[in-house]
Amino acid sequence: MVIAIGAFINAIGILMGAIFGLARQKPISAQTQLSFRNLLGGATIFLGLALVWLNVNGTFLSCAKQIFIVLIAVILGNLMGKILRFQKISNRLGHRAAVVIGNAQKIPPKNSADGFNACVILFCAAPLGIIGAITDGLSGYFFLLAVKALMDGVAMMSFVKMFRWPAAMSAFPVYIFLSAITLACRFSLAPFLNAHGLTNPVNAAAGFVALSIAIAIFGTRKVELANYLPSLVVAPLLAWLTGY
Numbered sequence: 001m002v003i004a005i006g007a008f009i010n011a012i013g014i015l016m017g018a019i020f021g022l023a024r025q026k027p028i029s030a031q032t033q034l035s036f037r038n039l040l041g042g043a044t045i046f047l048g049l050a051l052v053w054l055n056v057n058g059t060f061l062s063c064a065k066q067i068f069i070v071l072i073a074v075i076l077g078n079l080m081g082k083i084l085r086f087q088k089i090s091n092r093l094g095h096r097a098a099v100v101i102g103n104a105q106k107i108p109p110k111n112s113a114d115g116f117n118a119c120v121i122l123f124c125a126a127p128l129g130i131i132g133a134i135t136d137g138l139s140g141y142f143f144l145l146a147v148k149a150l151m152d153g154v155a156m157m158s159f160v161k162m163f164r165w166p167a168a169m170s171a172f173p174v175y176i177f178l179s180a181i182t183l184a185c186r187f188s189l190a191p192f193l194n195a196h197g198l199t200n201p202v203n204a205a206a207g208f209v210a211l212s213i214a215i216a217i218f219g220t221r222k223v224e225l226a227n228y229l230p231s232l233v234v235a236p237l238l239a240w241l242t243g244y
Contacts, residue, residue, distance in 0.1 A: 006136035006145030007178035011171040013149025014123065017156030018168030028157065040151055041217040044128075047143045048210030051135065055200035055207070066244060070204045073238045077205070077231025081224070090125055090226035097121040101162070115163025119170035123152050124177045127225040128213050131206050133178040134232060137185025138199050144210060145178065151217075198236035201244055205235035 028036075056066045081087065097118035123129065128151075132144030152174075159167045193199040209228045216223040 004133070004136060004175075004179040004182035005140075006132055006142030007175050007182055009142065010123075010129065010132075010145045010149045010152060010178060011175035013146075013153040014119075014156050014171035014174060015168055017153030018160040018165065018171075020153075021157035021160035022165070024157065027161075028154070033154075036150075036154060037217060037219075040147060041214045043147050044144075044210055044214040044217060047147065048207045048214065051141060051144075051207030051210065052204050053207075054141075055139075055203040057200075066201070066204065069238055069242055069244060070201055070208060070235055073201065073205050073235035074208050074228065074231045076238070077229070077234040078224075078227050080230040080234065081227030084230070086226040086229055087224040090127075093121050093125045101159070113166065115159065115167045116170055119156070119159055119163070119167050120173050122155070123170060123174045125226075126152075127229060128210070129174075129178055130181065130229060131209055131213075131232070133181035134185050135203055135206050137182040138190050138193065139203055141203065144206075193236060196236075196240065197244070198239055201235040201239035202232050205231045 052067070052070075056063045056070075058066070100114045100118040126148065128144060128148045132142065132148055135141040135144060156168065190199065193202065209225075209231055212223050212228060213225055215221060216225055
């Protein structure tokens with residue numbers, strides 16, 4: 001039986017967050033939330049750098065060349081994302097979910113399906129989930145999805161109080177969505193990239209994008225994360241053209 005480990009961990013994180021949210025009477029304090037956010041941001045930086053380190057090898061000059069190529073790919077990928085308006089699409093989805101959540105904070109929701117749909121949109125559209133599913137599929141690096149599992153679990157602790165148990169059911173479509181990406185990469189994309197030596201640049205680009213996600217977690221500046229997703233396509237193309 002083939003299991004996408006990262007997607008499974010993410011789903012478990014959502015369910016565990018729902019259980020703790022229903023069992024806990026008091027909300028998490030602001031200080032605890034800040035500490036947890038800093039912990040997640042630090043973990044994302046570490047895992048992003050580790051992903052880059054594991055996929056850049058050779059002499060010093062060779063490593064410098066590889067990092068330079070990947071950074072150019074990230075810049076070009078971000079430009080492509082802006083042209084294709086990836087972030088605007090993500091914002092529309094996020095706005096739809098935010099309206100439902102905002103209304104639920106004022107008036108108890110009458111339709112529990114609204115909370116379920118809002119959670120599915122938020123958890124599936126997160127760039128960290130898409131990047132984590134790709135790296136899990138290409139090289140088994142599921143740790144980014146483990147970080148997302150903690151983030152989603154904390155968020156679910158609040159959502160489940162507003163929407164009750166139906167919100168927790170969002171774990172299942174999230175698992176299906178992320179598993180589909182992981183398994184597609186593992187069985188369709190990975191063999192091709194491995195055969196041409198192009199897996200490393202994709203993973204290295206994912207590592208750098210993870211660093212931008214960490215910036216967004218810390219809240220130091222606004223980062224249009226969805227626009228960086230094309231970097232994972234540009235990286236192998238640029239590596240192939242330059243000989244990486």
